[in-house]
Amino acid sequence: MAAGQSPLAQFEIKTLIPMQLGNIDVSFTNSSTFMVLTVLTTSLFLILGMRRSQLVPGRWQSMAELSYIFIANLVRDTVGSQGRPYFPFIFTIFMFVLVGNMWGMIPYSFTFTSHIVVTFAMAGVIFVGVTIIGIVKHKLHFLTIFMPPGVPMYMAPLLIPIEIISYLSRPISLSVRLFANMLAGHTLLKVFAGFVISLGIAAGWLPLLFIVALTGLEIVIAFLQAFVFAILTCLYLNDALHLH
Amino acid sequence: MNENDPKPAENSDLSELDARLAKARGQAQDPLTQEGPEKSEKGGALGLAFRVSVEIVSAVAIGVGIGWLLDDWLDTRPWLMLVFIVLGFSAGILNVYRMASGFGYAPGYAKPDKNTSTNSGTKAGTDE
Numbered sequence: 291m292a293a294g295q296s297p298l299a300q301f302e303i304k305t306l307i308p309m310q311l312g313n314i315d316v317s318f319t320n321s322s323t324f325m326v327l328t329v330l331t332t333s334l335f336l337i338l339g340m341r342r343s344q345l346v347p348g349r350w351q352s353m354a355e356l357s358y359i360f361i362a363n364l365v366r367d368t369v370g371s372q373g374r375p376y377f378p379f380i381f382t383i384f385m386f387v388l389v390g391n392m393w394g395m396i397p398y399s400f401t402f403t404s405h406i407v408v409t410f411a412m413a414g415v416i417f418v419g420v421t422i423i424g425i426v427k428h429k430l431h432f433l434t435i436f437m438p439p440g441v442p443m444y445m446a447p448l449l450i451p452i453e454i455i456s457y458l459s460r461p462i463s464l465s466v467r468l469f470a471n472m473l474a475g476h477t478l479l480k481v482f483a484g485f486v487i488s489l490g491i492a493a494g495w496l497p498l499l500f501i502v503a504l505t506g507l508e509i510v511i512a513f514l515q516a517f518v519f520a521i522l523t524c525l526y527l528n529d530a531l532h533l534h
Numbered sequence: 535m536n537e538n539d540p541k542p543a544e545n546s547d548l549s550e551l552d553a554r555l556a557k558a559r560g561q562a563q564d565p566l567t568q569e570g571p572e573k574s575e576k577g578g579a580l581g582l583a584f585r586v587s588v589e590i591v592s593a594v595a596i597g598v599g600i601g602w603l604l605d606d607w608l609d610t611r612p613w614l615m616l617v618f619i620v621l622g623f624s625a626g627i628l629n630v631y632r633m634a635s636g637f638g639y640a641p642g643y644a645k646p647d648k649n650t651s652t653n654s655g656t657k658a659g660t661d662e
Contacts, residue, residue, distance in 0.1 A: 455596050455618075455625035462592035463629070467585070 297480035301404055301473070321402045328390045328402075336385075357385065361520060368524040372531050379419075380527075383412065384520040391472065391512030395505070403515075404472040406465060413465035416523050424530030435533055464522050468515050475508045589633060590626035597622020 307318035339354030347355055361381045365373045373380075387403060394401025402408050424432045436453040437446060482504065485497040601618030605611050 451618075451621050452625045452628060455593055455600065455622050456629055458600075459589070459593040459596045459622075459625060459629065462595060463588050466588050466592060470584070470588070 297477045297484065300400070300476060300480060303405075320400045321405065321408070324390065324393050324400045324402050328386060328393055331393070332385045332389050335389075364517075364521060365524055368521065369528045369531065373524065373527060376423075376527055380520055380523055383416070383523060384516055387412075387468065387519050388513060388516035391516055392509075394472065394476065395509055395512060401472050401476055403468055404476055406469045409465035409469040410461065412519075413461040416464070416526065417461040420523075420526045420530045423527070424533075427531060428533060432530075432533070435529065460526060464519065468519055471511055471515050475504075475511055479504055479508065585633065586630050589629040590623070593626035593629055594619065594622040597625065 304320045305317040306320060306323065309316045309318060336354050336357075339350045343351060358381070361384050362377060365377050365380055369376070390403050391401065393399055394403065424435070436450050436457065438449070438453070441449060479501060482497045482501050486494045486501070488494075489497065597618040597620075598615060600622075601615030604614045604618070608614065
């Protein structure tokens, strides 16, 4: 399996169940498998954790409650009380990215967040949704987001294009950040795993030690990127709700 | 309950609890006074460098895209794209400035812990 040796082979999309919808290929792939797995584990984790909700929670219930409280605090701190209706969405996004990243940490599994299509689709939904929320809430007044208060009028022709570009670059930086972190981390792991094999028993334990450390770092990054994704969603939502 | 009322100890306990409850509720009502959690995610120098480069590159990419589309539309092939590359760079630097100066990542215009409402005193925190 020469192709299996490539550090990038782990990101290959493999069709499991071919499906066709008109001219669009909607096959069930390994990426879809891990998305379904992510949704299932998240649902089971939360539903079973809260099945027998007790006043004094057990370990599982504590974990479920902790993840809930973590995002609830995040939404409250960054968006304020007006952000409450959007909490379920942000919680879903956070759990989906986090559990997806964690599934990717299991060897031989597939990390769907390492694909720009997936992250950009999520970022695009967030971007369009936040913009619609802002327009519905503020009507035409929303356009003042492109013109900071206190700026002299003669600066407007220069500043408004810059602000529009800055606003439009949000979904790109949001999606690239998550995708590139996962891609780079997993490629690095695979590259060093290759070193272990090629250096053999003589010096192979050195990169092996490095992999152990790197795996820990990757788990931190997996959590951190899910958190960053959620917090950026909150900040964008805050901008749309409160303008400035 | 009314038998317990004259006991001063219980009363003070209750009023103390009341005070703590009120304080907690006040905090819940006023969330923006707290510092945002952005300082809790520090990725070190490499993480910072990565964030900065992503901000700049994505802004430039958007600038190129807008310029390209406008050129297609107005038949001014290279010129608008050149202009928008420069504007994209400016937007990228602006993003990085906002990120670095503690505004959080988002292109916000005022620090959230100041008055967030649409204030009339416009020159409060915006004269950068």
